[in-house]
Amino acid sequence: MPDKPKVAFYWCSSCGGCEEAVVDLAEKILDVVAAVDIVFWPVALDFKKSDVEAMEDGSILASFVNGAIRTTEQEEMALLLRRKSKVLVAFGSCAHLGGIPALANLWDREAIFETAYRTTASTVNPEGIMPQVSTPHNGDVVTLPGFYNTVRALDQVTEVDYYIPGCAPTPNIIAGAVETLLSGDLPPAGTVLTPDIALCEECPRLESKPQELTIERFLRPHEVIADEGTCLLAQGLLCMGPATRSGCGHLCINGNMPCTGCFGPTSKVRDQGAKYLSAIASMLGFEDEAAIDRALDGIPDPIGTFYRYGLAGSLLRRRKMTPVDA
């Protein structure tokens, strides 16, 4: 009886939503479980890091790692699983592009600690105690993992074979990706395992999106009651659909809210935020610089909106920490 292929799951700087996404496979997961041997999954199983270290290199068929790389411990685990696995899959937006935790790349460790441990309204810390990598205790030390200045996507730490995008990936995408990987007919390395077209093409509101879309005013979602059947971009809302891969089932649009870009860009785009900015700016209906600037004032946070999930994976990766301020 041949051994079942081994798979592993791990989470780095993540929220647990990707774990929930796997559980939401519901009945489908039983088919997956029947086909594979899960050898490591800290959220649910009792295997330890030393069990993984003891495995032969490359003996795990596929490791699915979610979460961004924020700490030294997460980096270690990512490198360990890379060694032990034939295939390493970046699972979810954080592993793919940095995700929402990568918004912290607009700051560094010192700034983050200063806020979290000193200046937040309810924190009482007059001595300025900060978490330490090592704390002495009677001649021993209690350790914490180190916190890097910059959040990285998984492929900025080690080589990644495939990407399953989304925040969180949807059950269909996950099931499809796992099937593909188990089929033995592997796509080219580096493939993002979801259709390589923009969300607009699968959106139920596509018909109401004009060929030539001109925007004269950008609206924020709380400034308008959006019509439930019309293209959101055509209504002046910043929908990332044009710059985002499809495959999610347009769930946010179903909720009558704009797409925020969690599936990342198509393969033809290197920097999702830059491409979206290009599209949006092109649609503006003004030629006069002052009028353009006034309209752009309707976008209060371009970097946080266009790079909500993709800051680590963008071309510039992080804000330059200099005295220059907005």
Added chain:
Amino acid sequence: MSEEMTTQEAWHQGSQGAKAAYARRRITVDPITRLEGHGKIDIFLDQAGEVERAYFQVPELRGFEKFAEGRPAEDMPQITSRICGVCPTAHHMAGTKTLDALYKVDPPPAAKKIRELVYSAFMAEDHLLHFYFLGGPDFVVGPEAPAAQRNILGVIATVGEEAGRQVIAMRRRLREIITMVGGKVIHPVLGLPGGVAKRVKAEEQAEIQKTAADAVEFARFTLDLFRKVVLANPGYVDLIVSDAFTHRTYYMGLMDEKNRPNFYDGQIRVVSPEGGEWAKFAPADYLDYVAEHVEPWSYVKFCYLKPFGWQGFTDGMESGIFSVAPLARLNAADAMSTPLAQEAFEEMYATLGGKPVHHTLANHWARVVEVLNAAERLKELADDPELIDPNVRTLPTETPREGVGVVEAPRGTLFHHYVTDSRGVIEKANLIVATQNNSARMAMSVEKAAKGLISKGVVSEGILNKVEMAFRAYDPCHACATHSLPGSMPLVVEVRGPAGEILSRLRRDSDGSLHRE
């Protein structure tokens, strides 16, 4: 940490030091599983082999309070939901209510009902997950049962396969409500200041009503199961009331005007270890009552009642340590808002000898009472004709400046506080996240359990599970189990003597078998 060293170097050095120290009197449980993110327990023994100190560490941080700065406030419900993918709806709702306060806008009645409907479905499914897959197996199957059975498989063996399938289906159907009304179930999108993004249609209401009615029945079944399996067993009851898992802290929860828990809205009530009301305040005043303390050995901050000042990891009337989540909510309440839950509430306190109950393991019982409450509330809202009213949003007109929003997450009171500029862009954010309120008590529980169970350097068989039980009762946030895989916690406990020799080693393998060497 030296200024000259890089992060990696410092961590490495600390790690080497820790490994050397490991040769001395030290027990490390790493990693803990079925915990909020990642967790680690470090237990130090003194010369006599007694537990000197136990550290419960949370080794991660992401910095939401910082990178919220510069974001439009209306993005916060979706950004903060990424704090937790198991309870995203809690953050989403806390953020949404903060937006209402920020813009001083009152949602139309239908919008509030839609929000509370989604929220009730969420509370019910999240609590069911914990009861059947995580904490529940400790009781339903039993702490003395073979480890290989202490998981959902064992639960199914106890309750029957049909019931087991119903658990999975019930949870799926409740989550489908959230998808239907909120767009996504993992990271919903419905929340906006002054209301929600879309209305509920009549055919959707019909489906929700069916699920809600079944949810009430399933909640009753669950309570019945708890009675039959847990309460009928004197051994379990002894465990619940044992001193190792008892702390006399203050208790906090969100209450309506009749001091009945309301997960979605209300005022914050705190009762003392003796049960009397210590304070009741509006969310906007939370800073007068709640403060956070920092320790260098953990990334999580520890909450306490501000007027007391930080007294350390102690309990009692003078300490200011409080707890949250199901038991705390029921302790802080005078009654429940729905009839079946009210009966269950009375039964629980009658059995456990009155209020307040200080036994941490009673959280499991309180959680089942809350499933019933959430399901009944879900049904009330589902049956409400106003649910499908098309008016679901009031557009804000005021200039935003500052707002506080509080909800009860499954794991406790959740505070969001935003300060913005006149355009509604965040200048400062403060987040006190449910489980955090319990972090001091959790640390105390782990230490107390370790002290109670480890003596003369001997590690007993029971420690492996009972240390787990000490923190799992709080339902720490990262609760995610599968339906069909064994759920044995990974633990190796090594006790070494002063010369580095191993005195005893206890190991539990993946198949649940225990080995003592």
Added chain:
Amino acid sequence: MPEPMDKPAAPATADGWEPKIVAFFCNWCTYLAADLAGTSRMKYAPNTRVIRVMCSGRVDPQFVLEALAHGADGVLIGGCHPGDCHYQSGNYKALRRFRLLKRILLAFGIEDERIRLEWISAAEADKLRDVVNEMVAQVKALGPARLGIPPEDWAVGLEEEADEEVEGVTV
């Protein structure tokens, strides 16, 4: 007649560092201006690497970011004056994109003077010279951009890890 300049306006830095400016010039206007400057033997700061595009509207914001990520200290975009675009409205697109890109670059911590958009017609070789000289001086004063370079503390220590034999690590 434009006055020739023998050397750049600003003094060299102590270590002799010179800014690298990537320039996207449109084929019909600015690129011809550069040609004219050349045939007129105008001298101006030699720090630009010129890339010819058919229209300033061809400049994808990704080009600008990629240039910066790969070590450019500044990016200059040159196009036809409003109303004169060979393709009618391409330069207006460039203007709109540029105005939004500027805001994002500021959020990335990139100083205003590093990215510039100018309308320079085929005859305006002198304007080209003045713009380039001014920009080089400003960027020189700002110093190297140092973007897209990994911060030091994530690379150091990987090779020194005694416990892990790390191979094939891409940083």
